[in-house]
Ligand SMILES: Nc1nc2c(ncn2[C@@H]2O[C@H](COP(=O)(O)OP(=O)(O)OP(=O)(O)O)[C@@H](O)[C@H]2O)c(=O)[nH]1
Ligand SMILES: Nc1nc2c(ncn2[C@@H]2O[C@H](COP(=O)(O)OP(=O)(O)OP(=O)(O)O)[C@@H](O)[C@H]2O)c(=O)[nH]1
């Protein structure tokens with residue numbers, strides 16, 4: 126549906142080449158294409174604005190104007206800045222000085238919290254840990270059953286009992302202490318960031334079990350609103366990290382960049398399928414290429 | 430409270446963010462200039478309308494401004510309202526159901542958008558109108574999806590046809606349609622598993638459901654509704670395109686409009702693929718579903 130950024134930039138610079146000399150105006154034309162590409166990838170428009178301003182500064186500075194391969198140079202700068210913005214590779218999970226480590230999954234409805242809680246259990250189990258899953262979503266129809274089915278598939282125990290989510294989580298941490306489970310992974314109900322009652326419930330949950338890791342689970346297909354959602358969850362809870370789900374589709378996933386830019390929280394994992402072993406560590410450089418729609422980035426660099 | 434008032438109340442969040450933004454942009458100005466258009470374009474993009482649709486709307490407003498010789502920024506507001514409405518379509522798009530029951534409605538969409546919940550809400554919606562409804566639990570894949578739909582069936586007070594987890598969804602649809610014919614049901618709602626539109630094998634499975642329905646009931650499925658999460662960005666266009674190619678789409682249900690997302694991507698979908706929005710979901714309760722009326726939607730946003 127959309128021409129890729131590489132193609133567009135190539136067009137822009139083809140025109141320039143014929144003129145022979147590169148002006149600031151030309152750079153602006155190229156950056157306009159970068160802006161559109163980022164917006165089409167769902168990067169928040171404010172983040173795009175800041176980003177383009179930063180790239181412009183670097184580009185106009187001298188790097189591009191003096192360079193013989195302007196397309197190559199623009200893409201290189203854009204890619205470097207994007208990767209930098211999305212943070213380094215090494216985003217480990219926090220661990221408790223004294224086990225069990227408590228991990229809490231939060232996020233909007235349907236983002237993938239329950240599935241990711243199970244995936245994360247499997248991931249950690251494979252590292253020799255003994256996770257305990259906690260069914261603290263008492264609202265969604267069959268949410269507890271869902272977690273139990275998933276727990277069974279991966280042979281991880283699921284803690285559930287009557288009561289409110291805070292009591293359930295406290296009970297689970299106690300049980301983990303007694304039986305030596307570590308970590309404790311709490312699945313919470315999906316909620317809107319503007320739902321005061323449910324956001325307060327998360328704050329109470331946090332106060333009661335003092336999680337070492339609060340992970341915001343975000344659907345990679347999220348649009349411009351990702352920023353507002355992540356900002357609110359971060360303000361209310363202090364997030365330790367983000368998990369981006371449903372990256373197995375064809376979404377460009379600009380939400381990743383927006384969230385990272387706005388909250389500063391590292392994206393720690395990527396969900397790449399419905400099956401429980403489909404969780405990967407997050408790779409900022411690959412994400413940068415994806416946002417730019419640049420599987421073919423190398424081709425361009427060769428052509429330029 | 431009438432439908433309009435209710436919708437309006439539900440949409441206050443949308444209104445606060447989207448319209449206030451436009452109003453802010455406009456009221457700060459004394460004249461219409463380039464940077465004003467730019468800010469308006471940004472307001473649209475922020476609503477997930479997408480670059481192409483936003484550009485088109487702004488271009489049209491610009492042309493109208495010239496044509497009508499408008500110079501007061503205040504007069505821009507009604508123009509924007511008109512142009513968004515023009516893209517979205519001024520007509521409401523009701524469900525088109527056959528004279529001869531049962532009507533078969535297939536619910537499709539990517540993972541987690543609200544298919545099962547909307548199926549439950551629709552069951553209640555039809556039952557309230559005195560229709561006899563049967564739910565088909567054709568998501569046999571996701572953990573506890575059948576249990577989830579069962580809860581909704583109970584809440585809505587309708588019958589559910591199901592098999593074991595892992596069984597063939599086409600067989601479930603077949604069973605449901607047989608039951609519907611035998612019991613003279615008016616509507617069969619088929620809840621399907623969430624699937625990404627890029628997964629060819631899963632899209633083939635949907636085509637099969639479609640074929641089974643067509644074989645058992647003439648003209649079925651009469652409606653294929655794509656359930657789209659209002660927080661989704663531009664990817665929803667690809668979703669509509671590929672689900673449309675696989676099963677044909679007769680409409681969209683836009684869910685989670687009770688959040689702060691504006692769901693502007695439906696404007697882009699309408700523009701690119703001409704699929705109308707038929708219902709909106711505004712919460713997790715069974716009654717949080719209403720028919721979509723573009724006039725009211727845009728009015729609730731702009732007035
Ligand atoms: N394709 C794909 N689907 C995923 C991924 N992660 C989760 N899902 C699917 O997304 C849907 C929603 O996942 P859940 O884990 O139920 O989401 P949730 O956040 O717990 O939902 P609520 O509890 O209702 O808020 C399910 O169909 C999952 O199978 C992923 O990485 N890729
Ligand atoms: N706030 C809000 N939540 C909704 C709405 N519609 C659905 N949900 C929630 O979104 C989550 C996912 O809904 P489901 O109905 O399970 O979605 P689905 O498309 O069937 O999911 P899969 O079958 O896993 O693909 C649940 O937590 C629902 O309660 C809505 O209109 N507003």
Ligand SMILES: [Mg+2]
Pocket residue numbers: 238239240262265268312313314315
């Ligand atoms: Mg869940």
Ligand SMILES: [Mg+2]
Pocket residue numbers: 544545546568574620621622623
């Ligand atoms: Mg479902």
